[in-house]
Amino acid sequence: MLRMMAGVGGALMLTAGLAQAQDGNALLGMSWDEIVETARGGEVNVFMWGGADNINAYVSDYVGGLLEEDYDIALNRVPLTDTAEAVNIVLGEVEAGAAAGAVDMIWINGENFRTMKQADLAWCGYVDKLPNAALVNFDNPAIANDFGTPVDGCEVPWSRVQFAFAHDTARTPEPPRAIPELLAWAAANPGRFTYPAPPDFTGAAFVRHVFTHVAGGADALVGPFDQAKFDEVAERTWDILNELEPHLWREGRTYPTSITQLQQMFANQEVDLFFTYDPAEVGTAVVNGIFPETARSYGLSDGTLANTNYMVIPVNAANKAAALVLQNLLLSGEAQLEKAQPEIWGAATVIEPDRASEKVQAGFAALERHPSVVSIEELGQAALPELQADWTSAIEDGWIANVGN
Amino acid sequence: MIGRGHPWASLAPALCVIAVLFGGGLALGLAGSFGAGRGGGWSFEAWIAVLSEGRVWRSLALSLWIALASTALACGLGLGAALLLRRSFPGQGLARLLFQINLTIPHAVGALGILWLLSQSGFLARLAGGAGLIDGPARFPALTQDHFAIGIIAHYVWKEVPFIGLILLANMHSLGDDPEAAARSHGATPFAAMRLVLLPLLMPALIRAGAIVFAFSFGAWEVPVLLGQSAPPALPVLAWQRFTDPDLAARPEAMAIAMLIALVSALLIRAAFAGRGR
Incomplete structure (x- = not known):
């Protein structure tokens, strides 16, 4: 799903007006509240396969709306037809020594993640900082391994398919x-x-x-x-x-x-x-x-x-603090429940619903699926x-x- | 101040854009094709791998077929259309407008149109099915994703005939009627005047326009990716597949294929101009 053919234009247009790349180590030394304050008022550039209107609307309208409202962060969604295009951008930037990269987050899995991990293009080690990471069972082998590549805290799960x-x-x-x-x-x-x-x-x-x-x-x-x-x-x-x-x-x-x-x-x-x-x-x-x-x-x-698909933050992302806030928001029980609604997307969650609030648990229990879609339980x-x-x-x-x- | 200084000074802004954007891209692509990977260093590995791969040569042959057939058909039909449209007749303005209207349609949109028209579940297939001529999509002849690239060539011809026609019409306009009229007054038949006087005068413009069509249809990616078969892919599609391969080792090969496209295109167009110059 994350690899589709066709061209991409204008992806690099967003590089204009970049601030200095945020120092990942400095962020890792902060408390969560300090990270949120650093991120406030900024922007985050999310590169993701853009071939489905419902997925685009969920990210731009629902997630982007929450991010703007609660944190005053602008979400720029850059549509891709092949995830490798975003990996190519990061690779080119890192090879050229660009400290402040255009890409803050990529929707990714499989070979593309392996490429990023092997080439040291993924920022790692921040997952413990995210409060909502507690909702995820990182011991589940289906989440701890991305097409057999150990995740090692270098990406955060988003959906199961x-x-x-x-x-x-x-x-x-x-x-x-x-x-x-x-x-x-x-x-x-x-x-x-x-x-x-x-x-x-x-x-x-x-x-x-x-x-x-x-x-x-x-x-x-x-x-x-x-x-x-x-x-x-x-x-x-x-x-x-x-x-x-x-x-x-x-x-x-x-x-x-x-x-x-x-x-x-x-x-x-x-x-x-x-x-x-x-x-x-x-x-x-x-x-x-x-x-x-x-x-x-x-x-x-x-x-x-x-398989599980993930969000990765490139090692040279210019807006790491805002990307962390977005990672945390994507993992929240409410955002995962919204994504699971059949009329929104119908994507299977990566969190353990019983670790979320009672309201979210009730929401997951009440999910109805489209009659044409096979149930996750039957498939599973x-x-x-x-x-x-x-x-x-x-x-x-x-x-x-x-x-x- | 434009036009007053030395010609080179006036041309400088345009030349800078070409040198930086076009030349720079070409130079980076060439460097990338000799790149040995992230460690740096130079190597011919990608070129050796590309040139010794049968798939690359089959793709090259397909792309040459697509470009040559599209250019020949577009030049022939464009020349015919221009000869018809240059005469004045009632409704000539409307005819010229209709003739050039598809110049504004993007290639990808045109290719989708061809798909909807010619594919085995397209408009013509549905008409044939409705009329009882065929009893299922598979009975309709394969005109897209087909072995002979008929759909791709049909798209390029549809798109480029007006381009060739308009260039020739402008050319005929600047030539005027005088050369042909002079030939007629010396006793040439209308056909002989066209063949022996007008066509040789039009040839340089036709070759230039044909070269543009050839270069585009040889190097463009969006039409064969929509209308092409899976194997062999057109050469630009193969380059794109290598470029988006998750394996970073495939990047230099993608660059080498892209350079091969540029090189073959440049050599063939050079040969066409040289052949004309003799």
Whole structure:
């Protein structure tokens, strides 16, 4: 979800009029109240994937409104189509020795976080300062590891998502509910299934499901990259996907190049199955009239991948104090509950509701989901951990070299 | 004071902008393609990797096909349209307006229009389905995301024919009717006057306009990313994929591909002008 294709313009326009970068060490020596006073009256530049209007509105209007009202801080949301663009900006600035960077916060996970951590581009060690961090269970392995990379206090969790498939009950009453069934279904229904070509984020996640199935389950792939294991599983995976190819849309001669294209093809009845890393998107598409009322998202009996997404503060952020205040606000029970409302976004929370106020607990208990969206509980019964970033890059490159050419 | 000083002094502001923004970007890109990563140092690794990769050459061939076919078709149709529109006829003003109206439409919007018109679930496919000619989207011929890049070329031709046409119309206007009239008075047929007198006079403008169309359609990213197939991608799409690869080691390769695009484009346009000059 955080990696989408297209151009970005004007991102650097916001660099004008920067103050000196705030010294992170000095902030870490302050009390929370002192940090808030330092941040007051400032601004914070948040770079995030901007492809969904409801998410943009939640951040700009709801979160931005609270930040302005309570702290007199202006939130500038800079839309990206690919999170790597923001990482590139930070990398360029740090290489050029720019102390006061344009980017104060990035919505991130997976390979991009690993890149930032490896290149020392992420500011670390501030999480204990955030009062609302107490609401999060940092011992949960699904939160302590971002695609297998230990978080180590270098980013703060924001939402949980789990991969789900979708079908139209009117058109395809009995969709395949496991990866082997899906492969057989695609062969029996030529031209009615396809997946976006990696490096598309969601397409690559679909390939990881097949890869995990071939490996005999996620347990076989836990841990650091293992070349021998990869070679063994990869060869069989490419064989399966190459055998599947003639049964795909356009006989597999080409693949959709983005998840947006697959969404349009499902809406236009060119294919019968859709999948997404954010099942709430299916409800949004029904509300917007893109998908029919009879569209439903569902999980697989052999499990679907789940991951957490985070907010990271770059090491050279110019407005670190304001970024800390924003991190704390994003983690508050009220902001997490608002984000979980189906008509706002429907994003699964990263906090433990029973650690929040009674009002927030009651709110989470009363959440209603869109009828087209599979319940988190149902999906969560079979959740697969994401593979480490070395695995995901190797699988992407391997697909491009062996299947997608 | 503009126009009074030495020409170089008058040109300085414009040249500075070009030198800093264009030259600077080119120089940084070139440096990036020889970069060995964050540690600094120089290396040919990215160039060796790019030039020895079959995918890059397939992408280059696709981009050359797209650019050459788009330029040839746009030049031919643009020339024809300009010859028709230069005569005066009732409604000529309206015809010229309609002819140039799509110059203002951004490429990405035009590409989406092509998608809605030509894709297998697009307007034409729905018409064909409604008329009972096809019984499903897959029966409609693949005109977008297709092997021959028909959708991409259709977009560039649609967008660039008015551009070529307008440049030629302006050129014909400044030439006036005299050269052709002189040929006619010496007994040339209208067709011979056009072919032997007007066309050679128009050639320099046509080659210049064609070079602009070629450079754009060879190097632009937004149209092939919307209308292109997944493999091979057009060369600019491949460069973008490398640039947004989370692996930092792919950055120099992205720069090398971008420089390759600039180099091939410059060489071919140079060759076109040189061929004209002989």
